[in-house]
């Protein structure tokens with residue numbers, strides 16, 4: 450077992466009075482990533498610093514880092530994309546589906562992983578199944594069971610998150626992956642709310658797509674996502690026909706010797722101008738840092754940090770999903786009866802506690818920059834709300 454992580458607050462410029470429990474909304478940039486961003490801007494100020502063609506291939510480092518993070522062995526299967534919606538649209542464009550088949554999603558899934566499926570269902574005549582958890586105790590376990598039960602011999606596609614964005618419910622991707630293989634369905638995973646803070650293993654899950662936006666748990670920039678595609682996508686059609694994804698594109702002198710062939714792997718699914726001179730260096734610095742910390746240690750840090758806090762908030766009447774079915778980096782605290790939500794919102798703001806109120810639950814998403822002081826202030830606010 451590796452050494453536990455110590456608090457990494459100094460790696461960020463969060464002020465002492467800010468108690469930031471909202472990485473599920475947006476991750477802060479570590480200082481090294483900020484510096485990489487400033488250096489990237491300075492490079493563009495003098496374009497000769499951006500040397501053709503090598504600078505245009507710097508993004509290959511992102512493929513390698515992401516592949517390591519999700520334990521995939523071939524970095525050329527990673528595409529550089531602008532967001533989750535784009536990755537899901539790429540998947541929807543390339544996965545065959547016909548009427549009589551169905552697409553399985555989870556209830557209240559993030560819309561970036563929904564609308565392309567609405568379109569595909571409308572165009573193909575396939576049925577959409579958004580599986581809800583139902584009412585009562587044991588919500589996480591039941592939601593997982595229902596999800597598995599909804600995957601049947603007519604299922605063509607299962608497109609689910611690893612961790613639900615609203616309350617941190619964990620979906621057992623290994624079991625879902627196994628069920629998909631039994632029925633021959635493709636598995637698309639939106640790992641935006643987990644990769645970086647929770648281990649992910651492509652070999653164990655055997656998915657077809659694993660997309661992660663970089664601006665949350667990858668502590669990177671907005672407008673960038675990394676997407677791993679399985680062999681199923683080997684000969685697919687991209688959303689944009691970029692010149693750089695074609696054979697011999699490194700040879701800038703002969704770009705008008707148009708090529709029918711693509712560079713092998715998932716490079717064809719890269720977005721236009723994927724070399725992204727400003728964003729890629731920021732994402733790279735953050736990914737390197739996370740790989741140094743390791744997602745296992747980030748998760749353990751969050752678990753250790755919140756353990757006593759969760760026991761004490763349970764004594765106050767707040768409740769949380771069973772450990773087995775939720776992340777320690779993202780969870781929904783359900784309120785006791787009679788809480789004044791307006792008052793709670795005001796106190797959170799006054800004490801500079803950032804967390805998202807969603808319905809009658811508070812979404813808390815800590816990370817390695819949070820410490821006992823942050824957790825103490827959050828607990829004081831929760832105590833105040835039940836008085």
Ligand SMILES: Cc1ncc(COP(=O)(O)O)c(C=O)c1O
Pocket residue numbers: 473474531532533534535559561562610614639641642662674
């Ligand atoms: C689970 C999940 N997926 C995706 C996104 C972002 O989607 P997109 O990159 O299409 O804007 C979010 C943002 O909150 C999210 O929570």
